[in-house]
Amino acid sequence: MFCDFHTHRPGKNALVSAEKMPEHIPYWSFQIHPWDLPEKFVFPEPGFFDSLSSAAALGEIGLDRLKGPSLEVQRKYLDFFLETAEARQLAVVIHCVRCDAELDAALKNFSGKVLIHGFRGGEKRLLNHLEKGRFVSFAPGGWKHCPETLRENGLRNIGLETDDALLDIKEVYEQAEAETKIAGWESICADNFLRFTGGK
Numbered sequence: 614m615f616c617d618f619h620t621h622r623p624g625k626n627a628l629v630s631a632e633k634m635p636e637h638i639p640y641w642s643f644q645i646h647p648w649d650l651p652e653k654f655v656f657p658e659p660g661f662f663d664s665l666s667s668a669a670a671l672g673e674i675g676l677d678r679l680k681g682p683s684l685e686v687q688r689k690y691l692d693f694f695l696e697t698a699e700a701r702q703l704a705v706v707i708h709c710v711r712c713d714a715e716l717d718a719a720l721k722n723f724s725g726k727v728l729i730h731g732f733r734g735g736e737k738r739l740l741n742h743l744e745k746g747r748f749v750s751f752a753p754g755g756w757k758h759c760p761e762t763l764r765e766n767g768l769r770n771i772g773l774e775t776d777d778a779l780l781d782i783k784e785v786y787e788q789a790e791a792e793t794k795i796a797g798w799e800s801i802c803a804d805n806f807l808r809f810t811g812g813k
């Protein structure tokens with residue numbers, strides 16, 4: 614089972630991020646992308662809470678230094694989303710671009726499951742996420758920046774994703790296994806996927 618930890622296209626063994634519940638898929642994540650946030654914080658409509666009841670996770674949500682409204686507004690939303698997820702015991706899928714310190718601060722009091730998607734950081738950053746019990750998912754090539762940590766820590770809490778690329782997730786697994794020379798991506802990541810989504 615080749616699990617896709619983050620995609621925007623419907624699929625069976627995939628966590629699909631969307632703004633509306635897609636039909637006939639087991640796992641979906643309710644997305645409010647930081648790029649799409651308004652310029653000022655407004656309390657979400659009641660429909661927001663309805664959507665959450667069928668979702669396996671909230672996200673992608675997060676922080677982006679290069680795109681979207683001011684970081685202050687993004688942080689307000691993120692804090693609100695994390696509080697909501699915490700109260701409902703929902704996992705979150707995080708988009709983070711150049712906001713590592715701000716993300717750590719926001720997640721400080723969050724006790725639910727966290728998936729850092731599209732990770733492209735280095736050894737130190739990956740280790741920091743794993744030590745905090747977070748899940749981390751790579752798009753193709755993302756694993757190249759942290760070979761040591763992957764070798765030493767193994768693949769627990771690690772995943773792979775296609776995001777919005779038109780790729781077959783199986784090929785991403787084959788590429789990861791060939792380039793990292795670590796065995797067992799498929800089975801270990803499948804176990805990680807079921808732990809993150811709660812399994813269905």
Ligand SMILES: [Zn+2]
Nearest residue numbers: 630673776777
């Ligand atoms: Zn995405």
